[in-house]
Amino acid sequence: MPLVALAQSPSYRSPGIEQAVERALSSxxxxxxxxITGKRVLIKPNLLSAREPERGVTTHPAVVGGVVDxxxxxxxxxxxxxxxxxxxxxxxxxxxxTGMLELCxxxxxxxxxxxxxxxxxxxxxxxxxxxxRALLEYDLVVSVPKLKTHVLTLITAAIKNxxxxxxxxxxxxxxxxxxxxxxxxxxxxxxxxxxLPWVTLVDAVExxxxxxxxxxxxxxxxxxxxxxxxxxxxxxxxxxxxxDPERVPTTREALRRNLGTASAxxxxxxxxxxEDIAVSDFKVPGNWKYKLIPGIAAGLLRRLVWVLPxxxxxxxxxxxxxxxVCAAGAMTLEAxxxxxxxxxxxxxxxxxxxxxxxxxxxxxxxxxxxxx
Numbered sequence: 001m002p003l004v005a006l007a008q009s010p011s012y013r014s015p016g017i018e019q020a021v022e023r024a025l026s027s028x029x030x031x032x033x034x035x036i037t038g039k040r041v042l043i044k045p046n047l048l049s050a051r052e053p054e055r056g057v058t059t060h061p062a063v064v065g066g067v068v069d070x071x072x073x074x075x076x077x078x079x080x081x082x083x084x085x086x087x088x089x090x091x092x093x094x095x096x097x098t099g100m101l102e103l104c105x106x107x108x109x110x111x112x113x114x115x116x117x118x119x120x121x122x123x124x125x126x127x128x129x130x131x132x133r134a135l136l137e138y139d140l141v142v143s144v145p146k147l148k149t150h151v152l153t154l155i156t157a158a159i160k161n162x163x164x165x166x167x168x169x170x171x172x173x174x175x176x177x178x179x180x181x182x183x184x185x186x187x188x189x190x191x192x193x194x195x196l197p198w199v200t201l202v203d204a205v206e207x208x209x210x211x212x213x214x215x216x217x218x219x220x221x222x223x224x225x226x227x228x229x230x231x232x233x234x235x236x237x238x239x240x241x242x243x244d245p246e247r248v249p250t251t252r253e254a255l256r257r258n259l260g261t262a263s264a265x266x267x268x269x270x271x272x273x274x275e276d277i278a279v280s281d282f283k284v285p286g287n288w289k290y291k292l293i294p295g296i297a298a299g300l301l302r303r304l305v306w307v308l309p310x311x312x313x314x315x316x317x318x319x320x321x322x323x324x325v326c327a328a329g330a331m332t333l334e335a336x337x338x339x340x341x342x343x344x345x346x347x348x349x350x351x352x353x354x355x356x357x358x359x360x361x362x363x364x365x366x367x368x369x370x371x372x
Contacts, residue, residue, distance in 0.1 A: 002227055002260070003268050004236045005269070007021075008222055009205050040140070041076040041079070041138060042079055042112065042142070044081060044197070048214060049356050053099045060203050067142060079111070080100060082164045097356075115168045117167075124190040127187075131165055140199075142199055143199075145157050147221070149208055149283070151362065152184060153181060153250050155241070157237050159231070159234055172326065179347055196230075202233065204237070214354075214355065219282065235263075240274050241279060245262040308363060309351050311339065311359055312359045315358060317359070325354045
């Protein structure tokens with residue numbers, strides 16, 4: 001029976017956050033902490049793009065710092081690495097904005113650039129995926145995602161965070177090839193099955209609700225969560241914010257492959273129970289609109305049923321991040337402002353995720369709104 005540890009932390013302040021991380025990880029690892037000694041450990045946070053920690057888009061550096069301290073305390077050699085969408089303009093910019101550079105310099109921890117390490121090809125049932133070669137240099141991968149909603153997969157947490165192990169622009173290409181929730185979730189679970197973190201700890205001190213993973217509203221939940229079973233962890237988090245776990249396409253796909261469990265009766269909660277911290281009014285995006293693209297929206301119906309990114313010209317700075325991540329070539333810069341070619345757009349919303357200024361939102365047709 002998988003252990004899921006839920007530990008309260010009312011803020012990111014020290015020493016409370018480090019103590020919460022210690023409680024959660026110790027609870028789920030138990031005697032396996034002895035396996036850490038002498039191991040090389042890669043900590044993989046969610047660094048979606050170059051956003052400051054207080055904007056709630058990325059894993060808070062205080063949580064990552066607690067994880068670094070825990071593994072070092074038990075004798076591991078630690079590094080931090082990711083492949084953020086915002087790295088299209090240089091990964092150092094992302095390290096700096098998210099607070100990871102300051103954290104790792106203070107602790108003497110190396111930062112690993114997945115793009116610079118190159119990639120290796122791995123296959124799942126004949127489907128090929130590029131995985132960062134840097135992962136081969138470490139004995140254990142520890143995933144430290146942020147709990148957020150997601151306009152395509154409903155939530156992004158344990159399973160989806162592993163997608164950052166696909167280097168650079170190739171993530172956008174996968175979005176282009178799989179624009180619908182079920183198809184994209186199949187690819188996400190493929191990547192997850194190729195990496196399988198040793199343990200995962202989720203930052204839910206401050207989560208994101210609404211139009212996540214980058215333009216939603218912050219919601220203080222005041223807890224962190226840890227587990228070895230990522231499927232159980234995502235299922236538990238879904239219940240806490242009021243979602244049936246099997247509505248989440250990544251959880252549903254992982255369950256179909258027997259990669260974990262979603263049954264609350266089969267989980268053990270050594271600290272808090274989900275009902276102790278559950279919320280009833282968490283704002284979750286509906287992803288039915290994305291199921292319509294390009295399925296029934298093909299042909300004539302595409303003119304009636306659509307979901308597209310829309311640029312807020314007042315918020316756009318012309319940085320070009322959206323242009324660089326758009327595998328479909330639908331985003332361009334015109335007079336210093338981003339512009340969308342609706343005929344080329346496949347509604348993957350990589351531009352929405354990558355924009356560091358919250359300038360790319362979404363809009364849908366009247367019929368699509370009625371069908372959601």
